[in-house]
């Protein structure tokens with residue numbers, strides 16, 4: 001089969017890779033219908049993370065081709081959406097809603113879903129089948145549920161977004177934009193996004209943002225305080241993962257408020273004394289997308305939400321390198337790849 005391999009920063013190639021097969025009796029093999037490039041794939045692409053010959057991709061939707069002997073619920077021929085961590089969905093951590101930290105969790109990114117086929121471990125606990133074969137226009141939305149929507153949703157939940165709340169979103173990538181959508185669906189009254197890019201501001205407003213702040217860092221915090229009677233937001237979604245974005249999130253949150261941080265942290269160090277006196281709640285981490293998948297699939301299937309709008313570039317799998325480049329250069333918000 002063909003699949004994406006990153007050999008070094010900036011060096012993305014589509015190559016012949018070994019066809020996946022059932023290894024464990026709990027595995028499934030899927031024919032990938034659509035995959036995509038994640039903002040987190042840009043960390044190694046930009047040389048921030050070590051990379052040498054790594055298969056790429058952890059977001060996926062597709063049709064089940066084969067299942068192992070112990071797979072009970074997932075059936076050959078079903079269209080499925082899965083999360084970027086395989087989980088058994090039965091252990092104590094999973095049952096508490098933290099499937100990305102399942103005691104048997106396996107990162108799907110290590111297997112690489114930017115490919116024609118993929119092996120998915122722990123199929124019954126990882127995959128959610130759609131009610132039938134989706135219309136073509138639903139596929140991008142379902143693919144978004146696999147990571148960016150599920151992650152934005154977790155950010156909004158972790159930040160305790162809800163009725164009467166003002167929610168601020170740090171980061172205008174796909175996760176931040178879908179955090180806006182999630183915050184609104186959860187009932188937030190006001191949703192403020194920090195963004196300097198006209199196309200992303202427009203999409204944020206489509207997803208329900210009520211206010212846009214173009215400043216960042218401490219100037220952004222000051223602008224947000226001005227909007228909120230000097231108090232700061234009740235809830236802040238952090239969807240970047242840098243020192244600046246994390247501090248902007250904490251400083252944008254009012255005392256007693258909540259930060260939901262879902263940007264993969266790179267070099268973030270928190271000043272203890274400032275954190276102590278801030279009085280804010282911090283919760284986040286790798287999103288337990290599997291917790292939210294059944295609900296998100298239903299919302300998309302019933303056309304109540306359209307998170308697929310974050311894909312503004314669609315390319316054949318063979319042109320994956322251009323998909324990475326376009327996102328790196330911020331010409332695209334998110335690239336969908338068609339195997």
Ligand SMILES: [Zn+2]
Nearest residue numbers: 089091094102
């Ligand atoms: Zn588990």
